[in-house]
Amino acid sequence: MEFDGEFELEDVPPEKAWVVLSDPIAVRNSLKGCQYITPMDDDFSYDDYEADEDAETLPxxxxxxxxxxxFVEGQEYAALMQVGVGSVKPRFETSVTIQERDEEEFIMTATGTGTASGSSFSMxxxxxxxxxxxxxxxxIEWWTEADISGRIAQLGSRVINPVANKIVNNxxxxxxxxMSDVDETDSGITDRIRGML
Known part of the structure; x- marks a missing residue:
């Protein structure tokens, strides 16, 4: 399945958009059903990890x-999401690796795999x-190509596509x-962060 689209932010320059989209906490907070996105190692346990619910984002x-x-290029991250798809609400245990982070061209790519209630996917x-x-x-131009198998795939694109589109739009x-909140209060914060990245 392929999903892609574009999104315009009229008053937010690319440098500020990049900083916000580089923050796993900001991304987690904007993904409905996402409980955490965190760096993972070989000993990581989805069941034992406790997310910092109160972590502040910019500004x-x-x-x-x-x-x-x-986000760091080459780093693997664990993401836990629970999303309603049709009559099921699977818990997706996902690992995502940042493949590329080009801070000059503002390009970020990632690959991932995950499992949920008798289903699996790669993206x-x-x-x-x-x-x-x-x-x-x-x-912002974005794209995702996903291969889904198992119970969720049996629901078909008529059920899956509206759910995916709703998640993306939200x-x-x-x-x-x-980003607008950051833009209104920013006094060089995003430039300082870009300098530290």
């Missing part, structure tokens, strides 16, 4: 803390943030609000 967070937890995804030609804003709507 309230400490810039050094945001820079320290930013390749990415985003590219472009400056808007007529203004200070950004155009995500970008929430991310836009976070």
């Amino acid at each position: 309230d967070a400490d810039p050094e803390a945001v820079a320290a937890r930013a 390749d995804s990415g985003m590219h943030i472009h400056p808007l030609e007529d203004g200070e804003g950004s155009r 995500f970008f709507s929430d991310i836009e609000k976070q």
Whole structure:
């Protein structure tokens, strides 16, 4: 299954959009049903990990803390999501590896695999943030290619696609609000963080 699209942020320049989309906590908070996104190692346990529910995001967070937890190229992350698909609400235990992070061109790509209630999936995804030609804003181009098998795949694209589209639309709507909040209060915070990344 393939999903792709574009999203425009009229007043948020690419540099600020990049910093917010580089923060696993900001991404987690904008993904409905996502309980955490965290670096993982060989001993990681989805059941035992306890997420920091109160971690602050920009503009309230400490810039050094945001820079320290930013996505890292080559790092593997654990993500736990629970999403209603048709009549089931599977718990997706997912591992995602950041394949590329180009801070000059604002490109990030990732691969991932996961399992949930008799189903499994693999995915390749990415985003590219472009400056808007007529203004200070950004155009975010995103794409995901996913292979799904098992019980969830049996539901078919008529059930899966609307759920995926709703998650994506909610995500970008929430991310836009976070970016607008940062833009309104930013006094060089995102530039400082970019310098630390």
